[in-house]
Amino acid sequence: MTVDVFREFRIRDYHERLRKKELSVGELLEAFLGRIQNVDTQIRAFLSLNEEARAQARELQENVPEGVFPPLWGIPIAIKDNICTENLPTTCGSRILENFVAPYDATVIEKLKKAGAIILGKTNMDEFAMGSSTENSAFGPTRNPFDLRRVPGGSSGGSAAALAALEAPLALGSDTGGSVRQPASFCGVVGLRPTYGRVSRYGLVSFASSLDQIGPMARNVEDCITLFEVISGSDDRDSTCAPYPPFSRQDIPPEREIRKMKVGVPREYFASGVDEAIVKKVQEILDLLEREGLECVEVSLPHTDCALEAYYIVAPAEASSNLARYDGVLYGLRGEGSTLQEMYFQTRTRGFGKEVKRRIILGTYSLSSGYYDDYYLKGMKVRTLVRRDFEEALEMCHFLITPVSPCFPFFLGERTASPYQMYLADVFTIPSAMAGIPGISMNCGYVDGLPVGLQILSGPFKEGWLFGLALFLEKALSLVSPFPRLPERS
């Protein structure tokens, strides 16, 4: 069996076939493992595969539940390599953790296992989630399934590419400044950045603790909802996790209510610097929404400009501290040295890549005494202004609609020379991350065979609204899940 038949499948379709015994859990798994074997030498979405997956599939098949299936029963899923998994490496795309195997499962992994999911493997990413193209992985870049010369976005590029190439039906990513939404956009799939605190971070290797969120990624909105229902909810192992029960699809307003809602269009997100074809595509969506009865109003987020700058103060500051633990003492790579200090230097010089070092230095600088007030503290103040921007704008409307990225998937190597050019790729996803509000990234069409992503933002804990509008659009646009033509290994 090949995966081609699964192109338009939703979880409920897999479950229907599994229930009717037209498909076994093992066959389902083999189809995806076969696909990975066929195409991943070109895509390079995976860093490691789960050797226990087949045994897990057998075990599930031997105990088919009598009644309703657990929500992800028998469904394979790809996991970004910064989410800890017992018995599978968690490298964060870094040499420094090349051989690191966590002795525990992240909370989301526990939840996935309880829901019956089978972990396929771990996906490639920019080192420690720092990047927008997956080119910062120590283990080589992932390629965009729509054009192998182009990047899949990042940092969750491996997860997004795996979904687009149908190497996996579901995936987890993490979003600090756009790392779920931007690659979802570049690869034509669906990705949600939840409200900060909606999903437990326990077991997510920290990059910038006050911004990191694990996000569900899928080939269609419905599966993204199902995955979010499974992974969300409070966790007494994460103090920053909100004390609310898991998300339920019952919180999604019906279509007739969505039609009565108001959409805000932030003018700063359609300014110069955005690819005109992208603006045009998003404008088409806005026109469609108006035709369907939704009111669209122009709003302003005046601090959009400084959000990016503030982000590159706050996130590296937290990262410089979060990454201090990679010192070669307890685990991971250890450099040689005749003194303790030399060992530290060797370990971190060899273990970290260029971008990670850049951000550690940046963050160390902005936290240093004498600079703290001018940089870190000021960055935090700007963050408050950015948050207020969104609060005020969202008083006038239910949603904000923007492009996910100002540009199309760029060529490998195109932006690596200029970090600032690379940082600009996240200019539309960073402000909402700084505000802690949820955002969904979904495909809204193609230009010259390359997907264009649409971003829908709303207030804290309004994921139900986001899903409602996304489902509505998916239907209205008659969107089909991506299935780019890939040269298979003969």
Next chain:
Amino acid sequence: MAEFYVTIGLEVHCQLLTKSKMFCRCGTDYIGKAPNTLVCPVCMGLPGSLPVLNTRALELAIKTALALRCEILSQVVFHRKNYFYPDLPKGYQISQYNFPIGINGEVKFFSQGVQKSVRIKRVHVEEDAGKLVHEGPGLPPNSSGVDFNRCGIPLVEIVTEPDLHSPEEARDYLVMLRSMVRYIGASDGNMEEGSLRCDANISVSPSLQELGTKVEVKNMNSFRSVFRALCYEIERQRTILEKGGTVIQETRHWDEREGVTVAARGKEEAEDYRYFPDPDLLPISIEKEQLQEIEKTLPELPLERKERFMMEYELTEGEAGVLTQEKDTADFFEACLKEFHKPRLICNWMLTEVLKNLNELNIAISESKVTPEALVELIRMVDKKEISGTIAKGILEEMFATGGRVREIIARKGISFITSERELEKIAREAIEKNPQSVADYLSGKEKALHFLIGQVMKMTRGQADPEMVKNLLLKELSSGE
């Protein structure tokens, strides 16, 4: 010799008496445990792990700050103190910075009979680090290991203003502080086991107006070593100044064996810890009601209790001081008084015989087998002259050894006591009659003869009479016989 002024400030760390660590659920009972057996991903700082505050640690820290008469800040914020060291698995310590638990406190204590006061600058909570191990099973030569059992145990840090002016004052403050944290159940304050640690800042100046150069002394593992290290350091700085030299601002380590302080190795540039609020932990508001609840659990503190003992029971400062230094001792004393309200008598027994027995057994009063009721029973018998003091001391020893009650011991040992004075009178008379020579000797002025007579009575009673009583009876008989 010119006069020099000594200024000392102390920084004390106490391990808080919580069952689990500060940010995870690992136990805290690490003494004697094999290395790295009380650890988990959180206290080992493994990638992806996150801290969750043990609220008991916060309560104990607030209780400590309240006992030290601090103002309690309305918001608790945890900061990260960033530095690299192998015993610090995250590369930062979760501590507090500009929002500590308490500020502006005060501790009163007695030093050499005079009441003193030291201002408390701040009280904050933080997590303990692991411990480097340089030898042990499985450790190759010339290498070091890290034991993380201690890592993550909650500590309260208590920083004084530079208000202490002699090693004696520093020691007496420490004794009071230890007493206080033990009273409130915040810490067991054991310096030898490292649950109370003390660093000192010392400066010596020829002028009262100006402070000298501050030197930090670390690595003092007992009250005695704090005292010795301070004496040494003051002398060292004084000698330098007298020779016209300058004291260098530095950190020095106390070498217990050599009895000297040694300059710490390494660069002396001020370290930048890059403090910033820990984004993994949200700020916590301390509500007034919560503070009141904690305040209610505060017991009477050592100094108040001592003053009350002096007033209420008419004890001297020294007596009250010893009785109130440990809460258990003071509780024991007052439990005795409840049974038998003779403070003077009970105090004498406690400070001599009870303490002696405890010291010999090397146990705390809480560990002893003698209850206040049992002690009072014994003292009552002595007071009624049913047994002699000497005998009572022997019985008390037996009580400490076996936990038996006084009457049970008497019954078991078959000791019958000469209880009635009349009976003893008879025996005394008998002794006088049997030894006319000694009576004559005594009457002619030979004091020794009286001792012989006492000895005879004791012999006749098989040592079970009170020698003091025998002496008095003999004197009475001898004088009436004249």
